[in-house]
Amino acid sequence: MGGNGYGLTEACVITSLPAGEYAAPGSSGKRIPDFDVRIVDDLDRELPANTAGEIVCRPLRPDIMFMGYWRRPEDTLKLMRNMWFHTGDIGKFDDEGFFYFVDRKKTICAGGVKTSRVSKWNPLSPIIPILQRLRFTPFLPTRARTT
Numbered sequence: 001m002g003g004n005g006y007g008l009t010e011a012c013v014i015t016s017l018p019a020g021e022y023a024a025p026g027s028s029g030k031r032i033p034d035f036d037v038r039i040v041d042d043l044d045r046e047l048p049a050n051t052a053g054e055i056v057c058r059p060l061r062p063d064i065m066f067m068g069y070w071r072r073p074e075d076t077l078k079l080m081r082n083m084w085f086h087t088g089d090i091g092k093f094d095d096e097g098f099f100y101f102v103d104r105k106k107t108i109c110a111g112g113v114k115t116s117r118v119s120k121w122n123p124l125s126p127i128i129p130i131l132q133r134l135r136f137t138p139f140l141p142t143r144a145r146t147t
Contacts, residue, residue, distance in 0.1 A: 004029040006055075006101055008087060010066040010079075011035065014057050015099040027098035034064055037099070039092055044082050047092075052102045055091045056084040 005016035006028040014037050016029040023029065031037045038046050039053040047053040059065040065085070068076035079086045090102040 006091070006099055008089075011057055011059070011085060011087075012064070024094065024096065024098040027094075027100055029099060030097045031093075031099070034060055036060055038084075040084075044084065049093055049095045052090050052092045054105055055087045055089045057087065058084050 004023040004027060005013045007013035007015075014032060014035040016032050017023055035057045036059075037055065037057045039051065040046055040056050041053050044056070057065075068080075079088070088105045090105050092100050092102060094100065
């Protein structure tokens with residue numbers, strides 16, 4: 001698989017590209033053959049291309065996706081609706097079938113701060129000013145002495 005992809009713990013990689021294949025800028029590949037991946041609205045109706053909605057998926061062969069959360073059947077049922085796994089992420093497919101991650105559907109807690117806009121949250125934000133002030137000296141190996 002190539003470097004462009006979207007995946008999650010429960011289902012592994014569900015969009016990607018073969019190595020060397022062209023990727024549309026900002027995309028995360030295309031649907032892989034092992035999963036049916038769709039974009040749906042809040043009533044689980046599939047949305048047309050270029051329309052953002054919740055990413056849902058289901059395996060097209062056995063034993064490639066999780067069976068449920070360990071000892072948490074209620075949590076599993078919340079996400080497995082209408083025979084689809086609801087990722088809680090927002091995405092879209094374009095007219096050529098390229099996938100684009102847009103955002104999280106619900107608020108998430110990251111480092112004690114609740115946020116839903118992925119584009120506004122960067123885990124390195126607090127240290128970026130520090131990194132910008134650092135001066136790096138390149139490592140220059142010395143020659144070994146021969147006697």
